[in-house]
Amino acid sequence: MNSQLSRRQLLEAGALGALWVGTGCSRRRSAALAPPGATDTTDPDLVVRLKATSAQLRVDDASDSLTNVLRFEGSRLAGPSDAFSQDDSRYLGPTFRVRAGQRVRVLFENALSEPSIVHWHGLDVAEVNDGHPRFAVDGGGQRPYELHLEDRPGTYWYHPHPDRLTGHQVLAGMAGLFIVTDGDDDARGLPAAEFDLPLVIQDRIIDGAGQLVYAPNPMLGFLGDRVLVNGRTSASFDVRAGSYRLRLLNGSNARIYKLAWSDGRPVQVIGTDGGLLAAPLTRPYVMLAPGERVEVWADFAGIGDGVWLESQPFTIGGSMMGGGMMGAGRSGGRSLPNGASFRICQFAVKEKGTRLPIPRQFSPLAWRPPGEVVNRASPRRFAVSMAMMRWVLNGELFSMDDVAANERIRLGVTEDWEFANTGGMMTTAHPIHVHGGQFQILERQVAPAWREAAATMDEGLVDAGWKDTFLLRPGERVRIRVRFAKHAGLFLYHCHNLEHEDMGMMRNFRVEG
Numbered sequence: 001m002n003s004q005l006s007r008r009q010l011l012e013a014g015a016l017g018a019l020w021v022g023t024g025c026s027r028r029r030s031a032a033l034a035p036p037g038a039t040d041t042t043d044p045d046l047v048v049r050l051k052a053t054s055a056q057l058r059v060d061d062a063s064d065s066l067t068n069v070l071r072f073e074g075s076r077l078a079g080p081s082d083a084f085s086q087d088d089s090r091y092l093g094p095t096f097r098v099r100a101g102q103r104v105r106v107l108f109e110n111a112l113s114e115p116s117i118v119h120w121h122g123l124d125v126a127e128v129n130d131g132h133p134r135f136a137v138d139g140g141g142q143r144p145y146e147l148h149l150e151d152r153p154g155t156y157w158y159h160p161h162p163d164r165l166t167g168h169q170v171l172a173g174m175a176g177l178f179i180v181t182d183g184d185d186d187a188r189g190l191p192a193a194e195f196d197l198p199l200v201i202q203d204r205i206i207d208g209a210g211q212l213v214y215a216p217n218p219m220l221g222f223l224g225d226r227v228l229v230n231g232r233t234s235a236s237f238d239v240r241a242g243s244y245r246l247r248l249l250n251g252s253n254a255r256i257y258k259l260a261w262s263d264g265r266p267v268q269v270i271g272t273d274g275g276l277l278a279a280p281l282t283r284p285y286v287m288l289a290p291g292e293r294v295e296v297w298a299d300f301a302g303i304g305d306g307v308w309l310e311s312q313p314f315t316i317g318g319s320m321m322g323g324g325m326m327g328a329g330r331s332g333g334r335s336l337p338n339g340a341s342f343r344i345c346q347f348a349v350k351e352k353g354t355r356l357p358i359p360r361q362f363s364p365l366a367w368r369p370p371g372e373v374v375n376r377a378s379p380r381r382f383a384v385s386m387a388m389m390r391w392v393l394n395g396e397l398f399s400m401d402d403v404a405a406n407e408r409i410r411l412g413v414t415e416d417w418e419f420a421n422t423g424g425m426m427t428t429a430h431p432i433h434v435h436g437g438q439f440q441i442l443e444r445q446v447a448p449a450w451r452e453a454a455a456t457m458d459e460g461l462v463d464a465g466w467k468d469t470f471l472l473r474p475g476e477r478v479r480i481r482v483r484f485a486k487h488a489g490l491f492l493y494h495c496h497n498l499e500h501e502d503m504g505m506m507r508n509f510r511v512e513g
């Protein structure tokens, strides 16, 4: 926070925050303590207005109806034109393409009739820029962001993060990509911009009138009956018979994908949440949980006229909460359970292209040395379970400013954390996400009773890169290594099944400087 602000200014800003956020809900009671929006006098490289608004546009190409959506509408106020682009015929928010090291000013404007706030998923930003629900602004409100991108080049994204409304707003269309580059991809031997294809994968239910249906299963979250890519149904991409870099984001509320090629060739993975791996990896398929990203090298030469990206069957677990249970959509479609198989999108080969050799390696990843970990012998533990029919973290639900003793961490210290999904009879898979940048995944252990189900996913877990979200399966313990070195303050960790998050499967942690 700006140390120039007087106590009086802080109080005023806090009071303003309270007006914006409104009252009437106990989780919002601490809004008056919210710091004001970011201020920074350094000239930004890119200035954009980002408006949360409602719109009517085409979602289902097979239908004549327009669909009511909520979306981020962007406009560039200053900066290079290639840093920011939006397809206004589809619901997704603008895609940012920004150089590492640059500064971006975002003027967020909430034109909805409900509170909202933007979170920059995966980016390491200051507390006031992180989109914590206590910063939510009511309809008509605004909040400025100052993002200084000191992150690794990679595929990040942004989405709303208001308390209890995140699942509904994302489902209605609010999400966008935030790509950080460094201009060295040519030198790395990666495909040129024209062959760099971002794919946002989301499932939805569209009713007979062409409208999105949000009827989440109370325990499993929202599971749609069809899959959309980049905001369209039955997506097909015309490609050249050459090499591509695919940036895949699972922007779904609760659906987990087991991504594979329809012709049986392996998946060549070059990057994860926090950018490129040290070297490409070859997998038969790749698991992608909500919030996760994976970058794939695709070669469309020598495959005839096309190939499908599909999701293959897998088993979440053996309990009643497992993949076999149908989520009941109240109207229209029947949800496909998690673990069902279906096609995602088609790549139709239309022209000759350029085949590049897949690079043998990228740069080594700068992991923190094990010697600096302060708690290797007894990691900070987080139990993932269910209490009173709600998913909880260490037995607790989200509360706006609540920080437990186990949720305070010192700035600049390296720690190991362990998440254990060993909650007894009722269990399911949870994509665990930690705000405040990227971490390393150290190890996974699945309890014997759950190994058979886990084996349907094992070979598709890519734990070798920098991560901000990972899939925690039933009966599994995952150990990660974290370090928060840049920003003190209140941040979040939560399940990225958005219905679980909205239900309170989210907690604060405080980085103390």
Ligand code: C2O
Pocket (backbone or CB within 6 Å): 119, 121, 159, 161, 291, 433, 435, 492, 494, 496
């Ligand atoms: Cu992508 Cu706190 O979320």
Ligand code: CU
Pocket (backbone or CB within 6 Å): 119, 120, 121, 122, 433, 434, 435
């Ligand atoms: Cu996040």
Ligand code: CU
Pocket (backbone or CB within 6 Å): 391, 429, 430, 431, 495, 496, 497, 500, 501, 505
């Ligand atoms: Cu969850």
